Amino acid sequence: MEDEPPPSQGVSVKVLKATLLSALKMLDVGKWPIFSLCSQEELKLIRQACVFGSAGNEVLYATENDEVFVLGMNCSGCLGTGDMQSTIEPRRLDSLCGKKIACLSYGSGPHVVLATEEGEVYTWGHNAYSQLGNGTTNHGFIPCQVSTNLVNKKVIEVACGSHHSMVLTSDGEVYTWGYNNSGQVGSGSTANQPIPRRVTSCLQNKIVVNIACGQMCSMAVVENGEVYVWGYNGNGQLGLGSVCNQPTPCRIAALQGIRVQRVACGYAHTLVLTDEGQIYAWGANSYGQLEPDDHLTVAQSLKKEFDNPETADLKFLVDGKYIHVHKVLLKIRCEHFRSILNNDDEIIEMSEFSYPVYRAFLEYLYTDNIRLPPEDAIGLLDLATLYRENRLKKLCQQTIKHGICEENAIALLSAAVKYEAQDLEEFCFRFCINHLTVITQTQGFAEMDHDLLKNFISKASRVGAFRN
Template sequence: MEEDFLLVYGGRVKMPEKDGGGEADMSKAVKPVRATPSSLKMLDVGKWPIFSLCSEEELQLVRQACVFGSAGNEVLYTTVNDEIFVLGTNCCGCLGLGDVQSTIEPRRLDSLSGKKIACLSYGSGPHVVLATTEGEVFTWGHNAYSQLGNGTTNHGLVPCHISTNLSNKQVIEVACGSYHSLVLTSDGEVFAWGYNNSGQVGSGSTANQPIPRRVTGCLQNKTVVNIACGQMCSMAVVDTGEVYVWGYNGNGQLGLGSGGNQPTPCRIAALQGIRVQRVACGYAHTLVLTDEGQVYAWGANSYGQLGTGNKSNQSYPTPVIVEKDRIIEIAACHSAHTSAAKTQGGHVYMWGQCRGQSVTLPHLTHFSSTDDVFACFATPAVTWRLLSVEPDDHLTVAESLKREFDNPNTADLKFLVDGKYIYAHKVLLKIRCEHFRSSLEGNEDEIVEMSEFSYPVYRAFLEYLYTDSISLSPEEAVGLLDLATFYRENRLKKLCQQTIKQGICEENAIALLSAAVKYDAQDLEEFCFRFCVNHLTVVTQTSGFAEMDHDLLKNFISKASRVGAFKN
């Protein structure tokens, strides 16, 4: 709404020498100063130096942000009104404003008016690759190596819609190396373009690629779920948990055990039997996160960015020992030699280059976010991903239902379990669960006694019907898995299996394996089996293993023998 903003027009402002000198054209500057609703979540961007150019009022409007550039001197952000603003030195037109003028005032990027950003990445030039929530791709900025994918080598001063070979595709993830670009589509295909001196485009040659081409070879019949780029290399994780790599390998960053470049995708054989969920690339090092919450690292290590306690490069995946708590997030970006990780308990660790110093082992920070690591410790101070926050001033239907769970003021039904009441609403239970649709039909009772399941398990089941999520310990999730099997709630069964996976450890692995077999949870059974095999020495020394059911023990030993678990 136009009346919500004060438009500030000015003349020309001299830029500081550290920002390249010259003058900043403020004639097109648009300064948003609208007050923000108190119920709106704010994005804390004050730790990035570039945002010191913004007023407090402007900072309160930021909803998404990406800080980039060789010195962290450029920023793109969106506001609560879905408008896109940019400011900074504007090297090679990377702000997308149609010129190369620096600006210390936010300028609105009108060429992307009406577009909502889903994901964004940037290169060293810098160039920018952006995907909208509708799956469209826009690029602009440095283009000496065709990294914009528009078929030319002319710098892109305004966002260009890239449709060649992508017109019928929905892009869900983007990644940039120094001078090349990758996108991932909703059907699991990877497209690449740009600089290809080391095979980082994956085409099989070293010729630069001016337009998007699908990366095939070993990925031809694979479904990719995650992509990342180092300075001159590319990575893809497929739905089976395998990792494929290609491009420059001079520091061992491909994890193949050698130093030779790889012009087409190649699977990392050393990760056989390990299911990877995410990959993140630094300048010349790589991190992966497994489904067991373990981190592996390889590549360059001159700043200790592998977290191994030394500065020796590694060409094979090497475990990173953080703490006993599982890791749920890894962070790195191709412009830095810094690594970060967040644990399930909310602790954030960093290692690698820290403001010029070397941190060779994971160091516990006081941060609550991996983003803050890159704002405060990395050189340059950039964001490793697009920062985002969603407004919460309007409750959706789902959010309203969540609030009503176990609310005695609106409930018309009480469950009595282990002497305690759980309050519910008959109509919602009938809508959400086939069991209740039949059992509550014509039932006028206000209290239902339940003795088959424990209070924590039954409460978690009812809460799931309101929230579509569960929050339980792995051991209690086994009881909920029993309930889900009994009520034939297949989605709940899957959620239980995910919770159990996240909480597995050497001590409870056999108990969880037994539960998976008992409730015919085949995916969970396979996961628990792999965990037991991968931690065989410790698992076989637990009381759970000693008390293992005879038939289960027999089958376990037989299956483990077939995969070579007992070989010296």
């Protein structure tokens, strides 16, 4: 098992931040980059929100009248919309409308586990390891209620590992299901668990008050402040003083005499908050995740994080219009900005490209997809080339290929030559040759650049386009 991944991979810390900030009454949805895709009218109606995903690129939110919407990327159906289409337009989840949402957790599979204030549990997304708890390995594209072994139980907290799930009931019981290669469901074996089953062993007669999941491990805090752990331990994330996996719950002896209130897990490290406001950490440390400032409370730590200039809201000014984006997102997603976002500027005027191009670029940052006509994709291809965004460049080329026709073929060929997209250039050239009679009569051909026309005729002659 590898050490902890960079911040742009693995389970997102943003989920924890969103939950804690909401509890502290500090959450302003306008601060989250994904909400830049919503109108001000839509933002005013939001009563509750959870940003999730490996880069904070998905969001589920409830409005004042308890309607539930999602937007963002849709990996493995993690938006629950019934398909796998990413969206920058809010889409309503009818199956959750009218239900008050209590908590939500995200597994990097990805899958989602949600509990309502009534204590019902809904799951959807990736399900190759039965992490949805429905007894199958079929992926779930819409939220479905999990009832097996949870009938008459009120769930008050949920947690997800990469491919396993855990819930806490109001009577202090813990239920787990899903992937179990390292004992993370706590059953004592390594067989996958397709439906929820109660975790017993050392927890049999104890009342649990808080739960958390790492990538392949699980944690529980009981009412007397003891912490019990189980699952994968290759990075010492269980805090047991070894790197051996633990198939059943085991108390952390090193915390003897310390009363823990809450536990939180990263990809391969663990933190706990004590009743005295102290934070203890252990596990993987390859990115300095075990070196917090001393004596900071959770609220102070979060405030410091969001006061950091590197996480501040940034505005692009393009054609007199503003586009909001987060500096951290740009640093993670776009190589071009990593070297220029080292100042405290709140507004950067962008003059190289048009507003629609930057708007499409923003959609790509949040959804990994683009939606625009092939002619407009030329400008985005220019931006992708300048910013060295190779994946975006390929998406632009695909869009152009799918949208080519006789009327725009010469313009698209010119763009491919200009931006040195050789594969696209060859594609456009072949299209022109196959439709040569019609294309030579278009306005685009008549206005063709002299050098490009010369090269086009020469190349067309070599492939026999002008033979009788």
